[in-house]
Amino acid sequence: MAARVSRRAASIMPSPTMWIQDMVSMLRRSGRGYYSLHVGQPGISPPSGVVEFLSRVLREKSGDISLYAYTSPRGIMELREAIADDLASLGRVKPDPSRGVIVTTGGIEGLFTSIASVTDPGDPVGVVVPAYFHFYSILRLLGNRVVEVSSYPGLDVSEDMWIEVFSKVKAVIVANPDNPTGRTLSEGEARLLAELSCDNRVYLIHDIAYYTLYYEASREWPENYCQDYVVTVGTFSKDPGIPGWRLGFVASSEDVAEAVAHVREATSYNAPLPSQILVLEYLKGRYREKFLPRVIEEYRSRREALAGALEELLPRARFKKPAAGIFIYVDLSNYLKTNSEEWAKRIAVENGVLTVPGTLFGEGGEKWLRLSFAWEPKERLEEAVEIMASKLKG
Ligand SMILES: Cc1ncc(COP(=O)(O)O)c(C=O)c1O
Known part of the structure; x- marks a missing residue:
């Protein structure tokens, strides 16, 4: 059977x-x-220099037991500082590296742990359709009710649609830039979403998986107008391009970050250390500027x-x-x-x-x-x- x-x-x-x-x-x-x-x-x-740096560390420290140890579930402190600086340099209000940044095992875990941290089973969560398919699997697994707002056929979401969805849910997930549509938030929308989040006490999970891959649009941050209810979820899968090495982050208020850190203890505990070393060097060593x-x-x-x-x-x-x-x-x-x-x-x-x-x-x-x-x-x-x-x- x-x-x-x-x-x-x-x-x-x-x-x-x-x-x-x-x-x-x-x-x-x-x-x-x-x-x-x-x-x-x-x-x-990814740039060869940063990969060579990691190989050197692995070779030279192969006998050093700390290379194989657990890290804090929040991630290594230097990397949290580098992520906070990076976000600030891209226009987001700077999160507190020690209390408001959590390094995760990829963006998916960042989404999973942040949704688990701000909603309970059965809570309604809003998504804009078409929506990245893993939003659905995470929400189903966590027992949330999915509230869909359709952007077909024009792939636009009007102000009234945003107002309606925020009135019905406990959290909204928005990918900016979006997968699959490539849509980005305008400044007006970023302000509107922030206002709706703070006024309705609805969490906005701001998924910024493609946050450095902009060609023309400007990068907008709802976080800058509502810090308590906007949760940033990012990943290094697309830039520097290490999807199989699983590294991402959550940046949020202290309360949410604290919860995410605890939820992470029950998921993957900490993100892979070699990936943390590589991305720290990528950000601090200024490889991105050329790459x-x-x-x-x-x-x-x-x-x-x-x-x-x-x-x-x-x-x-x-x-x-x-x-x-x-x-x-x-x-x-x-x-x-x-x-x-x-x-x-x-x-x-x-x-x-x-x-x-x-x-x-x-x-x-x-x-x-x-x-x-x-x-x-x-x-x-x-x-x-x-x-x-x-x-x-x-
Ligand atoms: C919109 C969006 N969010 C999150 C992710 C997840 O990223 P990761 O591969 O780091 O788990 C992706 C990956 O394709 C994505 O497109």
Whole structure:
């Protein structure tokens, strides 16, 4: 007899991204090449100098037991200071490094522990649809009720929609820049969300996973207008680009940070020490100053190539060129006869083009696809669109 798993676990099974992982394994095993427009991770390695620094530390300190020890669940103090300085240099009010910054095992753990710290099971939490799929799995696992506000078809959220959602919930999660839409908060919205958070005593989980990957938009911080109820959740998965090394952070009021630190003791306890050493050097050693402008230029030109190919080869596809982040979210309703999930599976199996269907981001995405421009170089992005176009038109 098959083992019975909990309702909690069953609520997130099977993961909606599972078929994509299966497809990647199948394509890898078959030895066929494929186009990775599905990944939410950079195709550019971190600066070699910082990786060499870490190798040197590992080599020279291999006999030093402190290299293998637990760190504080809050993270090493120097890194918390570097994160606080970094956020301040990017325009956010500076969090208190000793009491208001927690280093986490990636952004997902930052989201999980901060939502667990500010809500109870059953509490309603607002998300804007389309919404990053892990928001749903975290909220289901924690037993929260998801309150959705749809931004389809224009992918905009009006002031009235924000006011309504804040009136119904205990917390709201906003990705800024957003995944999958690339939408960013304007200054007016940042002020509005902060006001709604403080006035209604509703926590705003401000997910800034792509916080350095801006091309045109300005970076806005609701934290600057409401410090008690806005919780910043960040990650180093995208910059310097170490998603598999799991490092992120939460920056918040002392009370929330204290709770996050305790919740972390029951999740991963502390973030991997080698990753903390690497990111500390990345921030303190000023590697980003040279590295990031090159990365931004590269992503900008890939974005242009992908957007240009879509405009030329699929002129009836609708999308907004994102001013930040690494995705183009495209409406193919003028071309698609089937659901985008079925179509994404077909083009993956038959042509090796991997994309993420809009259905993974909540209701309303049935004709949409998320295309990442972070992994593949320009020419390959253009080839992938050519394949998609010939399939859609044929
Ligand atoms: C909007 C958003 N938030 C959080 C995360 C999680 O980041 P991490 O890989 O560090 O767990 C991602 C990753 O893709 C993301 O897109």
